[in-house]
């Protein structure tokens with residue numbers, strides 16, 4: 001029997017080029033890994049202790065499919081504080097990471113043939129999850145010449161009669177763009193005018209470099225902005241798999257709780273206890289990590305500028321798009337790995353607007369980051385010299 005079944009949406013789920021490159025890089029023991037978004041700050045001791053204590057005390061059974069009440073309350077406080085939109089524990093569903101929250105939201109608000117608009121360039125997993133839900137993915141451009149901040153008119157122009165949802169991500173992966181309040185207000189207005197859900201992926205809300213984080217929920221007047229977040233990036237807890245969805249729509253919450261029960265029964269109980277400790281405990285580890293990403297951003301961009309390479313200076317998250325002067329970014333990334341043992345994510349995997357660029361993770365250890373970028377610059381400069389020679393010849 002054919003697998004996937006001929007009518008399964010799984011047939012159409014695209015592959016992420018980040019994974020392909022990572023799998024290749026894992027076969028090279030000397031590889032410097034700049035391809036993945038894995039925070040390096042380590043998990044705070046009080047978080048580990050809270051989870052271990054829960055384990056020792058036998059707090060390891062199922063929770064409600066919508067999550068521990070105390071964690072829902074902590075998330076509600078956080079969303080209220082960060083977005084300015086009053087959010088109660090009843091507006092929150094705890095999920096198995098932000099991606100699980102987004103995937104369920106796609107399933108809940110999109111039917112077969114319905115369209116979701118995501119930015120170009122985009123984190124590939126959005127299209128993977130939306131396609132798995134049977135939906136169709138379209139893009140709106142965010143352009144390097146605008147610092148990868150969308151232009152409202154271009155977003156509006158991408159809407160069709162089948163569009164049901166608009167996804168926004170600030171701070172953004174892969175561009176590091178942090179959208180200004182005025183742009184977010186315009187996007188919420190567009191969503192209102194076209195009666196769309198606005199899905200706000202806020203995984204990187206805590207990681208900005210001297211510019212304010214603004215949530216589109218701040219401009220929500222009628223419950224159409226759905227906030228999705230997690231402890232993965234802020235607290236270096238990617239493998240703990242705890243995230244959330246916060247929405248004023250109780251119909252949506254009802255469906256998400258129901259889907260969660262069907263799919264995962266509940267998020268991991270010890271993971272939830274750890275997430276609660278992370279959200280309610282000391283935050284100094286977060287400040288240290290953000291300062292460190294910022295310092296690495298500055299060192300990385302200084303190095304690239306000194307070598308004459310183009311880049312877009314990120315204002316948040318922990319990624320840097322570097323212009324490698326080669327439209328075949330898959331080929332470039334494979335060559336860089338094979339010849340100089342540096343793994344980067346090819347721009348092609350994120351979309352047309354990342355053409356000629358590769359994504360570098362600023363979460364790599366500083367010496368690894370700077371050595372990797374120096375070798376990347378060597379590769380670009382050598383290719384440039386090769387092209388000049390061929391032209392002269």
Ligand SMILES: Cc1ncc(COP(=O)(O)O)c(C=O)c1O
Pocket residue numbers: 037096097098099100123169172173201203229230231232238242243
């Ligand atoms: C923009 C964005 N959203 C969601 C996720 C996934 O987050 P989580 O680990 O909470 O599922 C990532 C991880 O890289 C991301 O970059």
